[in-house]
Amino acid sequence: MQAMKNTLVVALEERSYPIHIGVGLMGLAELILPHIKQKKVVVVTNTTVAPLYLEVLRSTLKKGEISVLPVVLPDGEQFKTWETLNLIFDAMLGARCERGTTLIALGGGVIGDMGGFAAACYQRGMPFIQVPTTLLSQVDSSVGGKTAINHPLGKNMIGAFYQPKLVLADLSTLDTLPDRELKAGLAEVIKYGLIRDPDFYNWLESNIEKLLTRDKEALAYAVHRSCANKAELVAADEKESGERALLNLGHTFGHAIETGMGYGEWLHGEAVAAGTLIAAELSCQLGWLNAKDVSRIENIFVRAGLPVFGPKLGVASYLELMSHDKKVQDGKLRLVLLKEIGMAVMSEQASVAQIGAAIEARCT
Ligand code: NAD
Numbered sequence: 001m002q003a004m005k006n007t008l009v010v011a012l013e014e015r016s017y018p019i020h021i022g023v024g025l026m027g028l029a030e031l032i033l034p035h036i037k038q039k040k041v042v043v044v045t046n047t048t049v050a051p052l053y054l055e056v057l058r059s060t061l062k063k064g065e066i067s068v069l070p071v072v073l074p075d076g077e078q079f080k081t082w083e084t085l086n087l088i089f090d091a092m093l094g095a096r097c098e099r100g101t102t103l104i105a106l107g108g109g110v111i112g113d114m115g116g117f118a119a120a121c122y123q124r125g126m127p128f129i130q131v132p133t134t135l136l137s138q139v140d141s142s143v144g145g146k147t148a149i150n151h152p153l154g155k156n157m158i159g160a161f162y163q164p165k166l167v168l169a170d171l172s173t174l175d176t177l178p179d180r181e182l183k184a185g186l187a188e189v190i191k192y193g194l195i196r197d198p199d200f201y202n203w204l205e206s207n208i209e210k211l212l213t214r215d216k217e218a219l220a221y222a223v224h225r226s227c228a229n230k231a232e233l234v235a236a237d238e239k240e241s242g243e244r245a246l247l248n249l250g251h252t253f254g255h256a257i258e259t260g261m262g263y264g265e266w267l268h269g270e271a272v273a274a275g276t277l278i279a280a281e282l283s284c285q286l287g288w289l290n291a292k293d294v295s296r297i298e299n300i301f302v303r304a305g306l307p308v309f310g311p312k313l314g315v316a317s318y319l320e321l322m323s324h325d326k327k328v329q330d331g332k333l334r335l336v337l338l339k340e341i342g343m344a345v346m347s348e349q350a351s352v353a354q355i356g357a358a359i360e361a362r363c364t
């Protein structure tokens with residue numbers, strides 16, 4: 001298919017960068033070569049993505065006479081660890097990569113988060129490019145500079161804010177994405193509508209089936225609108241001292257599900273979907289959403305093929321896991337809740353009893 005492209009900018013002054021979104025972009029040397037300063041790059045990817053896209057990227061880089069040091073990691077959330085991170089450092093040190101060498105993360109959010117963290121740490125910071133290949137990474141994780149690995153006690157607990165120089169979201173890569181992963185990505189797309197973009201939420205209610213059948217125009221619109229929302233929030237609050245935290249709707253519960261079930265059991269997007277319904281339930285208990293709104297939210301997640309109930313870990317386990325959340329301040333849990341569809345707020349208002357009741361109601 002003919003390459004088509006839309007570009008957004010994450011406006012962070014001297015650290016601003018473009019997000020290119022379109023079909024066939026990985027083949028366009030003019031998009032990527034201007035961001036690379038040396039004749040060698042490191043491409044961090046995994047055993048699933050490498051056979052699909054490493055050669056495409058390599059042949060594009062070859063047009064600029066740039067050679068590739070591939071670092072092919074094991075695939076899975078359970079490998080988002082120190083041990084795997086060290087494999088990147090071992091390869092880069094072994095190949096004498098320099099501070100000016102560019103690291104390209106080619107893959108989903110796990111590769112993007114780990115590659116970005118490696119780039120942030122290696123010789124105190126090397127240039128870094130995101131080439132996201134899942135829907136979730138194209139609409140969320142590749143944008144905004146959050147990089148991390150997991151710890152047994154909590155998701156994404158060890159990391160850094162470190163912005164890429166470029167995000168290249170090639171929609172062609174979504175052709176090979178398994179259905180379950182596509183659906184998981186939709187959880188983060190729906191999130192933008194819920195937290196701050198009611199018109200987009202309405203559009204999603206009318207177009208969710210088109211996204212599920214991978215209609216390219218619908219996907220291009222959804223990725224663009226999601227990234228536009230994210231770019232605005234990141235530009236306003238890069239290090240999450242305020243409104244960026246709204247992007248965490250459903251995540252405090254979701255991260256508890258991912259950690260409690262064992263990394264990789266529930267996909268991130270699936271855990272966020274169930275977590276969003278717990279947050280909606282709690283918002284209803286607080287008198288903000290009505291029961292009709294909660295059903296409306298449940299309905300869109302069901303249509304997207306996502307879970308709307310969390311696993312029964314027990315309220316005490318949820319609360320213990322949630323106590324590690326990065327939004328905890330002075331020991332007090334803060335949650336992203338919904339005032340209405342299209343308007344999220346950060347709140348300390350819910351009591352432990354109310355949180356427990358929402359978990360009970362929404363976990364089977
Ligand atoms: P993932 O990276 O595990 O990718 C999902 C699966 O799809 C993997 O098996 C992967 O190998 C495979 N895959 C990737 N691209 C493919 C393609 N084009 N065709 C076929 N298979 C492909 O999962 P994800 O959903 O992309 O990302 C989830 C991760 O992102 C979590 O670790 C989460 O914490 C993180 N995250 C980070 C941020 C952030 O702001 N940094 C935001 C949201 C999520």
Ligand code: GLY
Nearest residue numbers: 144146244247248
């Ligand atoms: N995915 C949450 C954030 O980037 O802030």
